[in-house]
Amino acid sequence: MTQPVCIVWFRQDLRVVDNPALQAAVDHGTIIPVYIFDTSLDEEDSPGGASRWWLHHSLSALNKRLNSHLQFYSGDPKTLLPELVDKYGASAVFWNRCYEPAAIERDKIIKHDLREKDCLVASFNASLLWEPMSIRKQDGGVYRVFTPYYRKGCLQAPAPRYPAGAPERITYTDAKANSGPSQHTLEAADLLPDISWDSEFPAHWTPGEDGASDKLSVFIKQAAKGYKTQRDIPSASGTSRLSPHLHFGEISPNQVWYALLSAFDDQGSSDLDCFLSELGWREFSYYLLFHFPDITHQNFNKQFDKFRWRNDQDDFTAWCQGNTGIPIVDAGMRELWQTGYVHNRVRMVVGSFLVKNLLTDWRKGERWFWDCLVDADRASNAASWQWVAGSGADAAPYFRIFNPVLQGEKFDKQGDYVKRYCPELANLPNKYLHKPWEAPQDVLKKAGITLGKDYPKPIADLKQSRKRALDAFADTKDN
16 A cells, blocks of 8 residues: 655754654655755845854755755745645645744745645644743733743643654655755755855854754763853853754754753752753743744834934944954954854843944844854844843843953953953953953063054943943933
8 A cells, every 4th residue: 555645844853853743744654855945035034144054064964864865945835845745746744833923924824725735734843842822821911021931831831742762764755856846956055155254163063963962962961060150151161052953953952851851860950940941041032032023123122112323333343353342242253253153141241242332233233143153043043132132021121231341350260262262362461351451551562462453442431331321221211
């Protein structure tokens, strides 16, 4: 008896283990695994440069896991999927859900069109511990503050499902690799950058399911116990660095959640609670995006619509290039360019400096991160930038302005992080490393530094720019 043909549409779930759509398809019949690079998305939703690099290598790794049966397409899924159903006589299409507004609308259309063709369509949750539609306040309302959302909503809801293994056996439909409408090879999708600015990425990252599993194992062995304090030290290996793997679905949050629970004998550990709450913040970001889809480009707090941004282009360029003259900020922005990543503590510092000391619209920073981060994520990126700006849900108060000198002195005491990414400052005594403009001329000369030549002079006076930001915020209350 001929088994039914089922198309598995991979999206942000580039893994074989704990993949509900893949497992359902395997149980249904023979499969045709497909990835479609969606060219119909607006520029705002299309992956940035660093994400495209990661996507290329992640798809290559997934194809190997699927014994080279993954088919690659570029185009509009609303057109391509019905064409593929017709071409291969598929009776079912399965996928795992995405939660970005554009993806939700697209998927609704595709589901309707395929069902009109009498095709079975099923979607699954593979990327969140708690789907946003399942968590509500007691009165049925939507949470706007993280702590009650996580403590009263999520942790009081049914526990996340336990992760499943890989399918025991996958039977592939006999589909020629180069057949089908608008199909291209992975290389022809042209995801890799034209210039080699990504040359250092492979030294820091291994995209794919195996790389994700290795990252999780290393974190559990070396950093999970001690996470609450070490996570703030940018020179330490104190964080999991799982964010890009989670974004591309190379590992599920369920796998991470239960692996951490298993790693701790003390379930009340503050390190465990702290890490799990960070997974909770990721969930909260998607919750906000689902219920308030405009947060990617509009102030959650409408009071900020009155805010008068300076948006000085020279300041913004200096920030992007790591040439602000503020060492911890420059180190963070250079880390971003070189590795596609910024340590979380430093993300808050560089974000605060851009928005508050330079009075640059948070949306400009969000766009730069979107293009440069390997873990660029619509939900987390927007929610985090609005948090830093003070305009978001449960945001840091606007008057809480990170002092980058104090942040550097507290969390990079020996200057290891700054020296790594700003090597021109390496010979400065620690006393002046985070504020070289205060160093006497003889100290600068001994360190081989001329400010304005070897290292920039600060583009903003921290005290004056802080006052300017507070005055600008006060104006939004008066108008």
